[in-house]
Structure formats: structure tokens, C-alpha cells
Amino acid sequence: MDKPVNLTAALATFDEVYSPRIVTRMNDYDVRIAHTLGEHVWHVHSDTDEFFLVLDGQFDIALRDPDERTVILQAGDVFVVPKGIEHKPSSPGGSILMFEPSGTVTTGDRHEGDVPANVDSTTGHELG
Amino acid sequence: MDKPVNLTAALATFDEVYSPRIVTRMNDYDVRIAHTLGEHVWHVHSDTDEFFLVLDGQFDIALRDPDERTVILQAGDVFVVPKGIEHKPSSPGGSILMFEPSGTVTTGDRHEGDVPANVDSTTGHELG
Numbered sequence: 001m002d003k004p005v006n007l008t009a010a011l012a013t014f015d016e017v018y019s020p021r022i023v024t025r026m027n028d029y030d031v032r033i034a035h036t037l038g039e040h041v042w043h044v045h046s047d048t049d050e051f052f053l054v055l056d057g058q059f060d061i062a063l064r065d066p067d068e069r070t071v072i073l074q075a076g077d078v079f080v081v082p083k084g085i086e087h088k089p090s091s092p093g094g095s096i097l098m099f100e101p102s103g104t105v106t107t108g109d110r111h112e113g114d115v116p117a118n119v120d121s122t123t124g125h126e127l128g
Numbered sequence: 129m130d131k132p133v134n135l136t137a138a139l140a141t142f143d144e145v146y147s148p149r150i151v152t153r154m155n156d157y158d159v160r161i162a163h164t165l166g167e168h169v170w171h172v173h174s175d176t177d178e179f180f181l182v183l184d185g186q187f188d189i190a191l192r193d194p195d196e197r198t199v200i201l202q203a204g205d206v207f208v209v210p211k212g213i214e215h216k217p218s219s220p221g222g223s224i225l226m227f228e229p230s231g232t233v234t235t236g237d238r239h240e241g242d243v244p245a246n247v248d249s250t251t252g253h254e255l256g
Contacts, residue, residue, distance in 0.1 A: 031179060
């Protein structure tokens with residue numbers, strides 16, 4: 001990466017929701033962006049926290065820590081889901097930026113039930 | 129951190145430039161924000177890459193990799209300065225988000241000449 005990447009331009013290169021693109025890497029971490037819409041799946045990352053910044057729209061995260069609650073995130077809001085906490089994102093539409101260790105799977109080390117059709121179980125894709 | 133933090137609101141809680149506040153932590157990394165204005169100092173982080181996202185305004189990074197060049201970043205642009213690359217930020221005014229290992233010093237492992245009065249040599253401050 002020897003040039004800046006504009007996040008708005010990068011988001012415009014793909015349409016799929018819950019299918020993160022890796023915009024850049026630093027050390028052994030990925031910086032990923034994704035469009036968000038609809039229900040994700042309950043899942044957990046046992047070994048890593050997960051950082052979210054909402055770029056546009058709204059992004060909600062249901063958490064079991066241990067009582068179930070939902071944090072509502074608007075554009076410009078940041079939130080970290082601690083390792084080991086089960087969570088399920090949902091969104092009426094929006095886009096997010098995430099920091100997480102390279103290799104982290106979008107659906108966690110384990111998830112509850114089937115992965116919905118609108119959720120891509122992936123370690124992230126390269127920007128096209 | 130059990131509630132979201134809004135970056136615009138967090139930036140409004142302080143005025144100092146080049147004096148990062150830690151908005152949250154994930155694993156052993158900080159997410160920091162800073163106002164930017166004027167010339168920083170040539171410095172290098174020998175052991176870590178450094179991630180920048182421009183939130184507002186403009187932020188430029190002069191790099192010696194090895195020939196000197198300057199990348200110009202506008203709002204929504206991201207860039208990673210690789211470990212070991214000498215760099216000097218400057219800005220006509222703006223704000224940035226940074227992702228770096230906790231304990232990383234703003235002026236690097238070494239810097240060139242005196243630290244300017246408008247640059248805070250710090251590992252980041254807590255949000256007030």
C-alpha cells in the first residue's frame with residue numbers, strides 16, 4: 001500500500017452486504033470495510049476483541065454480556081466487542097470499518113444456527 | 129467500554145493539536161484520535177506500522193522510503209506508514225483516527241531535532 005485509499009470510493013466498488021473487503025493491513029491486523037443490511041448471526045470470537053466504526057447509516061450489535069442488550073451505533077460511533085462475548089449485528093442499512101487480526105472469520109469460532117444467505121463467512125476479500 | 133463513543137463528540141472535548149486521546153482499546157492496541165495543525169516532527173517507529181484515517185480536513189505525511197515524497201490525505205482517506213519508515217506529518221487543519229499498539233510514542237523511537245511546541249510527545253491521553 002503506497003497510496004491512500006478513500007473509504008467512500010472503496011465501498012462503491014462492491015455491493016455485497018456482510019462481505020468485508022480488506023482495505024489495508026497493519027502489523028498482523030486487517031482494516032476491513034463492509035456494507036451492512038439485515039440480520040447477521042449470533043457468533044463469538046474467543047481470542048480477539050473486534051473494533052467497529054460506523055461510516056454511514058446505522059449498525060446495531062446485540063450482545064450477551066451476559067444479559068442480552070443491544071448497542072445502537074450511528075455514523076461516527078465506535079464500539080469494541082470484547083473477546084468471548086456472543087454478539088449478533090443487524091442493520092437497517094449502512095457501512096462499517098473494522099479492525100481485527102488477519103484471519104479472523106466473520107462468523108466467529110462458532111455461531112448459532114445456519115449462516116443466513118446475506119452473510120458471507122470469510123476472512124475478508126481483497127479490494128477489487 | 130460498554131457504550132459507543134461518538135468521534136465527533138470526543139473530538140469536541142479537547143483542543144490541543146498532535147495530542148492524541150485514546151477513545152478505546154482492542155487487544156493490545158489503542159484507537160486514538162487527534163486534532164492536527166502545522167508541522168509534526170520527523171520520526172520513526174522501528175517496530176510497528178501506523179494506521180491513519182482522516183476524519184476531517186487534510187493531513188499530509190512526508191515519507192523517506194527512501195526518496196522523500198508526501199502523501200496527501202483528505203477526509204475518508206486511509207494510509208499505513210510501514211514500520212521503520214521515517215515520516216513527518218503536517219496539516220493545514222483537521223482530525224485523524226490512529227490505530228497502533230498501546231505504548232507507541234507519538235514522536236517515535238527516535239526523532240530528528242527538537243520536538244516542536246505544537247507536538248505532544250506521549251503514548252496518548254485518556255478521554256476527559
